[in-house]
Amino acid sequence: MQSIFLSIIGGLGLFLLGISQLTTGLKQTSSSGMKAILKKLTGSPVMGTLMGVLVTAIIQSSSATTVLLVGFVNAGMMTLKQAVGVIFGANIGTTVTAQIMAFELSEWSALLITGGFLTAMFSKRETVKSVGTFVMGFGLIFFGMEVMSNGVEPLRDSPAVKDAFARLGHYPVLGVLAGMVATFMIQSSSATVGIVLTLLSTGILDIQSAIPIILGDNIGTCITAALASIGGTISARRTAAAHFGFNIIGTVIVLILLPLYIRFISLTSADPVRQAANAHTLFNIMNTIIFLPFTGLYARLIEFIIPGTVVVKEDRAIYLARNLLQSPAVALEAVNREMTRALSFCREDLDIVEEALVSDKFDRLEVMKENETITDNLQIDITSYLVELSRERLSEDQAALIPRRLHSINDIERIGDHGEALG
Numbered sequence: 311m312q313s314i315f316l317s318i319i320g321g322l323g324l325f326l327l328g329i330s331q332l333t334t335g336l337k338q339t340s341s342s343g344m345k346a347i348l349k350k351l352t353g354s355p356v357m358g359t360l361m362g363v364l365v366t367a368i369i370q371s372s373s374a375t376t377v378l379l380v381g382f383v384n385a386g387m388m389t390l391k392q393a394v395g396v397i398f399g400a401n402i403g404t405t406v407t408a409q410i411m412a413f414e415l416s417e418w419s420a421l422l423i424t425g426g427f428l429t430a431m432f433s434k435r436e437t438v439k440s441v442g443t444f445v446m447g448f449g450l451i452f453f454g455m456e457v458m459s460n461g462v463e464p465l466r467d468s469p470a471v472k473d474a475f476a477r478l479g480h481y482p483v484l485g486v487l488a489g490m491v492a493t494f495m496i497q498s499s500s501a502t503v504g505i506v507l508t509l510l511s512t513g514i515l516d517i518q519s520a521i522p523i524i525l526g527d528n529i530g531t532c533i534t535a536a537l538a539s540i541g542g543t544i545s546a547r548r549t550a551a552a553h554f555g556f557n558i559i560g561t562v563i564v565l566i567l568l569p570l571y572i573r574f575i576s577l578t579s580a581d582p583v584r585q586a587a588n589a590h591t592l593f594n595i596m597n598t599i600i601f602l603p604f605t606g607l608y609a610r611l612i613e614f615i616i617p618g619t620v621v622v623k624e625d626r627a628i629y630l631a632r633n634l635l636q637s638p639a640v641a642l643e644a645v646n647r648e649m650t651r652a653l654s655f656c657r658e659d660l661d662i663v664e665e666a667l668v669s670d671k672f673d674r675l676e677v678m679k680e681n682e683t684i685t686d687n688l689q690i691d692i693t694s695y696l697v698e699l700s701r702e703r704l705s706e707d708q709a710a711l712i713p714r715r716l717h718s719i720n721d722i723e724r725i726g727d728h729g730e731a732l733g
Contacts, residue, residue: 321458321508328450355395355605359598362399367406375400376532376553378640380633383545391609393549397556398598398605401528405591407500411507412587415452422449436705451504458508482522482565489526499531503590510582518572520586525564525593528557544618546633552612560597625684627691632698638708641699645692645715649722652688655681656725685726692719 366375379396382388415422426446433439477484493502506523509515532554539550564571571589578588601608628651629644659678666675693716700712 317457317460321454321456321460324450324454324457328447328452328454355391355398355602358392358395359399359402359602362396362401363403364399365396366400366403375403376549378633378637380539380546380549380631382631382634382640383549389609390545390548390552390612391606394552394556394605394609394612395602397549397553398601401556401594402591402598404499404531405587405594408503408507408587408590410448411451411455411500411504412581412584415448419449419453419456422446423453424449455504455508458505482525482568485519485522486526486529486561486565489523489528490530491526492523493527493530494533499527502527502530503586507583507586510586517576517582517585517589520582521568521572521575521589522565524586524590525561527590528593529554529561532557544616548612548616551616552608555608555612556597556601560593560600563597563600564593625680626687627695630691630695635699635702638699638702638704641695641702642708642711642715645696645699648688648692649715649719652685652692652719652722652726655685656722659726682726685723689719689723 362375376397379388379393379400383390383393423446426442426444426449429442430439430446431442433442489502489506492505493499496502503524506515506520506527510517510520532550536550536554539546575585575589575592578592579585627648629647630641631644634641634644659681662675662678696712696716700709704712
């Protein structure tokens with residue numbers, strides 16, 4: 311029994327390391343993807359959903375996408391309606407991992423790990439290093455699943471284990487709770503799905519018991535975003551609530567129709583492992599199809615459930631949400647927006663000076679003092695934020711931008727000082 315436990319724990323550790331390496335390997339790509347959302351996202355929920363699918367398929371973490379969305383909404387860089395559309399897509403995008411894990415690639419895991427490691431270690435180009443880390447992560451995922459599979463193999467003939475998992479099939483709500491708790495504890499929906507696929511491949515679990523666990527997995531992954539919203543604005547809490555509501559309502563619908571859903575999933579493949587992956591994907595696709603026409607109405611419902619007014623302190627930074635730090639490209643975009651705000655106050659000061667010199671209008675000189683205070687505050691906030699950002703994993707270009715931005719905000723603050731002096 312001790313060897314079984316060690317195999318399961320060791321396999322799970324390798325699996326989680328693989329997920330971490332895979333995500334890390336594409337972190338820079340995810341930053342660019344989320345930055346593209348800021349640039350191109352329109353008021354269309356369909357466009358937001360497509361963006362959510364794309365970005366989450368790249369970074370393989372709906373939690374990471376949703377945490378960033380909380381930061382966007384918290385900073386006023388995105389509306390709740392836009393965020394809701396991206397959440398729909400994020401839930402679909404994260405199922406790509408399960409589809410890939412359903413392939414039998416364990417025999418290639420050693421080659422993937424070795425090739426990825428050597429590429430990450432010896433390549434001089436940052437992009438190639440990231441690809442190597444990504445490939446190594448995939449290899450670790452499949453190697454971890456193989457170790458777990460070998461570890462649980464002796465449990466296949468255990469009547470107690472079979473009975474325990476059979477209960478999840480007879481009582482789907484227990485399966486949902488098990489999936490939710492497991493995902494909350496591991497903090498990775500992909501890891502929970504990977505465990506389910508492993509148990510299916512060894513015959514310990516059947517598809518009837520697996521589907522409720524996968525449904526609970528979708529709810530459990532929302533907890534990360536909920537934790538990220540603590541201490542944030544009311545908009546951030548609404549974004550986290552929208553994520554919860556989407557998965558809870560969808561899960562209730564599927565539980566009501568569970569026998570029909572299981573029958574439908576069984577038609578998609580003869581392989582139980584592939585059936586589970588398909589169940590994960592189709593749940594989120596169908597849920598999105600149900601919600602998408604009512605995106606605006608759903609956003610208003612969330613605002614009704616969590617009432618209140620969004621309060622923004624205009625004399626401090628409004629875009630520098632801490633949630634964005636994990637995505638450096640987006641964080642730098644927020645810094646740029648904040649520096650543009652600081653420049654607008656300096657520009658207003660110079661306009662006031664020009665009025666005073668040319669037209670002898672001195673009635674707005676008090677505004678200059680207020681603007682100078684705001685500019686000083688922004689310098690402090692931006693400098694502190696950039697220092698925190700410098701501790702993150704950055705590309706060479708991003709690392710080079712930080713000292714330049716620090717010099718720029720200091721120069722902007724001096725412009726404000728000169729403007730006040732001229733007044």
